Amino acid sequence: MNTVQQELPRHGSGLAVPGFILGLALLLSGTAAAAPAGEGLRLTAPESVARGDAFVARLTSDAPVEAASFFWRGKRHVVSARELADSGQGRAWQAEILLPAPLEEKAASLGLSACVGKKCPKPETSREVRLFDRKRPVQRLTVDRKYVAPPPEQAARIKRDRQKVAAALAQPLPEQLWELPLDRPVPGSVSSLFGLKRVFNGEPRGMHRGLDLRGAEGSPIRACADGVVALVDNLYFSGNAVYINHGNGVFSSYLHMSKPLVTPGERVQRGQVIGLVGATGRVTGPHLHLGMVVQGESVDPQPLLAPAEHGKRDAAPAGGEKK
Numbered sequence: 001m002n003t004v005q006q007e008l009p010r011h012g013s014g015l016a017v018p019g020f021i022l023g024l025a026l027l028l029s030g031t032a033a034a035a036p037a038g039e040g041l042r043l044t045a046p047e048s049v050a051r052g053d054a055f056v057a058r059l060t061s062d063a064p065v066e067a068a069s070f071f072w073r074g075k076r077h078v079v080s081a082r083e084l085a086d087s088g089q090g091r092a093w094q095a096e097i098l099l100p101a102p103l104e105e106k107a108a109s110l111g112l113s114a115c116v117g118k119k120c121p122k123p124e125t126s127r128e129v130r131l132f133d134r135k136r137p138v139q140r141l142t143v144d145r146k147y148v149a150p151p152p153e154q155a156a157r158i159k160r161d162r163q164k165v166a167a168a169l170a171q172p173l174p175e176q177l178w179e180l181p182l183d184r185p186v187p188g189s190v191s192s193l194f195g196l197k198r199v200f201n202g203e204p205r206g207m208h209r210g211l212d213l214r215g216a217e218g219s220p221i222r223a224c225a226d227g228v229v230a231l232v233d234n235l236y237f238s239g240n241a242v243y244i245n246h247g248n249g250v251f252s253s254y255l256h257m258s259k260p261l262v263t264p265g266e267r268v269q270r271g272q273v274i275g276l277v278g279a280t281g282r283v284t285g286p287h288l289h290l291g292m293v294v295q296g297e298s299v300d301p302q303p304l305l306a307p308a309e310h311g312k313r314d315a316a317p318a319g320g321e322k323k
């Protein structure tokens with residue numbers, strides 16, 4: 001809990017929101033530090049982040065704030081602020097955002113900055129975030145040949161699929177419906193990690209951009225957080241897929257379903273059954289591929305998820321079913 005003390009030096013441990021503390025413990029790796037800033041303004045973020053992970057950045061103010069702008073990797077991200085529960089040491093307002101450290105990011109460290117307001121012209125506070133790599137082993141899989149060398153007549157469909165997903169991920173929702181940690185959509189353990197270099201039938205095919213979770217055909221898949229269904233479709237590689245918009249640039253995706261149980265535009269609640277586990281698309285067997293997209297970048301869902309239930313190992317032994 002000493003991260004909390006560092007996080008808000010003027011308010012001591014004055015954080016009355018349990019999810020907030022849990023999110024900190026999960027995401028800030030005990031290295032949070034506040035950047036020097038203007039009077040009563042603090043920007044917090046982890047000192048270092050693994051490429052492929054998302055992290056929480058927060059701007060906290062002693063004065064009332066309606067919104068904040070965060071600047072990260074050349075883009076401005078605007079989010080609303082809210083008043084924190086009073087700790088007895090004065091009032092405080094806070095805006096928080098989930099930001100990505102993409103797998104492909106080459107820089108050794110990146111500047112994060114922020115200012116109060118939606119259109120503030122320049123950052124009022126900034127800090128550096130160091131990036132590091134996790135080991136990304138190669139994983140060899142064998143799938144139906146049509147998923148390694150798709151027949152030419154499928155090229156137009158595959159292109160259309162990409163456009164549909166891109167359009168879904170571009171839908172704005174300026175409201176934070178996500179809350180950390182995210183619920184596990186199925187109780188099954190991890191069968192394949194995010195970021196593995198994939199070789200299908202002997203041919204390299206990029207990285208695995210999701211987390212594969214074990215699940216029997218037909219078992220229920222639950223939304224990891226509140227949100228709005230952004231896409232329900234049958235896609236060539238992903239099979240039956242559901243994408244959920246959780247607001248402020250955070251999306252989750254659930255692939256290879258046997259059956260989706262929601263419709264586009266539908267508001268869903270954390271824990272609601274949104275479909276059934278299946279083996280549609282490029283798979284070696286039934287499982288759930290869970291994806292997370294944060295500000296347009298695929299990130300590792302695992303650090304954002306609640307811990308696996310007691311007795312279920314959360315490792316990724318060889319074998320199992322993957323996409």
Ligand SMILES: [Zn+2]
Pocket residue numbers: 192208210211212288289290322323
């Ligand atoms: Zn997968």
